[in-house]
Structures are given as C-alpha cells and as structure tokens.
Amino acid sequence: MRIGVVTFPGSLDDRDAQRAIRLAGAEPVALWHGEHDLHGVDALVLPGGFSYGDYLRAGAIASLSPIMAEVIDAANGGMPVLGICNGFQMLTEAHLLEGGLIRNEAGRFICRDQQLRIENSTSDWTTGFTANQEITIPLKNGEGSFMASSETLERLEGEGRIVARYIGVNPNGSLGDIAGVTNARGNVVGLMPHPEHAVEAGFGPDTAQAMSSGVDGLTFFTSVIARALVNA
Amino acid sequence: MSVIVVEVMPKAELLDPQGKAVARALGRLGQTQFSAVRVGKRFEITVDGPADAAALAAVTELADSVLSNSVIEDVVGIHVVESVAAAAAVN
Numbered sequence: 001m002r003i004g005v006v007t008f009p010g011s012l013d014d015r016d017a018q019r020a021i022r023l024a025g026a027e028p029v030a031l032w033h034g035e036h037d038l039h040g041v042d043a044l045v046l047p048g049g050f051s052y053g054d055y056l057r058a059g060a061i062a063s064l065s066p067i068m069a070e071v072i073d074a075a076n077g078g079m080p081v082l083g084i085c086n087g088f089q090m091l092t093e094a095h096l097l098e099g100g101l102i103r104n105e106a107g108r109f110i111c112r113d114q115q116l117r118i119e120n121s122t123s124d125w126t127t128g129f130t131a132n133q134e135i136t137i138p139l140k141n142g143e144g145s146f147m148a149s150s151e152t153l154e155r156l157e158g159e160g161r162i163v164a165r166y167i168g169v170n171p172n173g174s175l176g177d178i179a180g181v182t183n184a185r186g187n188v189v190g191l192m193p194h195p196e197h198a199v200e201a202g203f204g205p206d207t208a209q210a211m212s213s214g215v216d217g218l219t220f221f222t223s224v225i226a227r228a229l230v231n232a
Numbered sequence: 233m234s235v236i237v238v239e240v241m242p243k244a245e246l247l248d249p250q251g252k253a254v255a256r257a258l259g260r261l262g263q264t265q266f267s268a269v270r271v272g273k274r275f276e277i278t279v280d281g282p283a284d285a286a287a288l289a290a291v292t293e294l295a296d297s298v299l300s301n302s303v304i305e306d307v308v309g310i311h312v313v314e315s316v317a318a319a320a321a322v323n
Contacts (some may be wrong), residue, residue: 100303
C-alpha cells in the first residue's frame, strides 16, 4: 500500500508521518502542495505543522493549495484521509470535516502526552482499536479547541462520529472533550493529537512498563493498511 | 483605486483567548474600567478601478468563503473607502 504525505510550506511533521507509515508496513510517498498530482497513492496524510505560519486562520491558506482540489476529490470518492493537527485544521477549512478549531482556552501552547479514548473503531483509520480503547499519544498545539454549532455537535455525537475524546484532562477547551472526528463515510479523520510521534519504542510516550515505550499511534496507520487489504 | 474593507470577528458566543489576554494586560496597567476585549481582523482589499457592485459582490462572496470561517467567525462589516491612506485617516 502507498500512502501519500502532503508537504505544505510550514509543515513540520511530514517526515515523521512518512516514518510512521514505513514502520506500519506501507510505502510513504512524498507529495507537494503545489502540484495537481496524488501520484496514484491509496491513502493520504495531511501532516502537522504551521502551514503559512497560521496566517488568516490555521490551515486556511493550505486548504486552498493546488493539491487540495485532488485531495477533496479523492476524499469524496472514498480514499482514506487522515489530517493530524494542522492537517485536521485544513480538513475543516476544506469542509471535508465539520466544526472548526480555535485558540486553546488557556491561551497557551500545549505540549504533553495525552490520554484519549477511541470512541469510533469503525473509521478507516481506527479499525485496529477495540471499542473505547484508551491510548496515550503526544499532543502539541496552540489552536486545538474544537468548536461546532450545537446542531452539528448533536449530529456528530448521534452518528458516532467522535473518533477520539480527551480523558483525564481537557487540554484546550474542546467542546465535548473532542480530540478527533470523522466524516459520515468514515474515510476522512481529523485528529488534534499526533499518532505519528508514538510509533516506535524508545521514542514514544512513557508507559507503565518502560520510559518512552508507547506505540499507541501506530494502530492508526496499521488500521488503514488492514482496511486496504480487506478491500483488495 | 478604491479599497474595500472587510471586518471579521470571532463569534460572540465563542471564547476569545486572545482578547482575554489583552483584557488582563489592560487590567495590569490599571485600566480597570474596561471589562472585556475581543480581537478581530480587518482586511483592506485594493481594487483596480472602481469599487462597483461587481467588485463588492465578489468581495462579499470571498468574505464568507475565504476571509472568514462561519463555524468560528462572523463577517461584521464590509465598506468602501477611497484609498488605503483614507482608510487609515478614517480611524
């Protein structure tokens, strides 16, 4: 399986996303924001970072990039798309996901290992998790507070489209402790925390067993690979 | 050349952490008569030629689709001024 990672001006975690894809067992394909070409990939990751320095709104200018026309077409056609942090912001700005992200409630940039509960284990990126599995992956953002109208929120909750919720502490004031959501089809997922930073023992969050041994993020990537094999 | 000014504010019902931080700073300066600050954005868009109905319609459309995100922001004003200098002078 080939999974594309789009690099935008100001992307930071594109190489980490490529590494996560490789460790999960797929082939990462570097894609460029200025091209109209997805190079025939089977899935897409929009990585974290500060595209265009968060000018206008976080993710807003990147969501208007040339390649986003192809990303939107592919997503609407059912291709699995994962937006992480700034990528999540782009997906909301591109109207592929509902809701929006605003500055953290406390006004501070938050960087911590964050506990989450995976509440939707049927999306293309979460089938490898058990229902309500609790995981820990890094979180690092300044504008991660998820907002939506009460009608939208009710619909997301009612349709089981909350992918992940913060547990222990709500770090940024997100409505309903929401850390990630999916679209109705379950192929497009946006996550504020960073699964790509918890994919290799020695470089992940601490666990009860050993320091830096957390690899809970890997399951997002192995899920989409397993999904592709089932569909093949 | 005319200038079309677009003003965007965070939705009133949403928390504005930036405004809150500014308000706290004002309080530290002893300016205790101000109870709240909200921070928004102002865009000054220069038009080649007159700011006619077509230009205004285009800017109005862009104000909703690009310059603001209706999930978290409201467009609170669109108006025309003679030039960027005039826009500055007005204020």
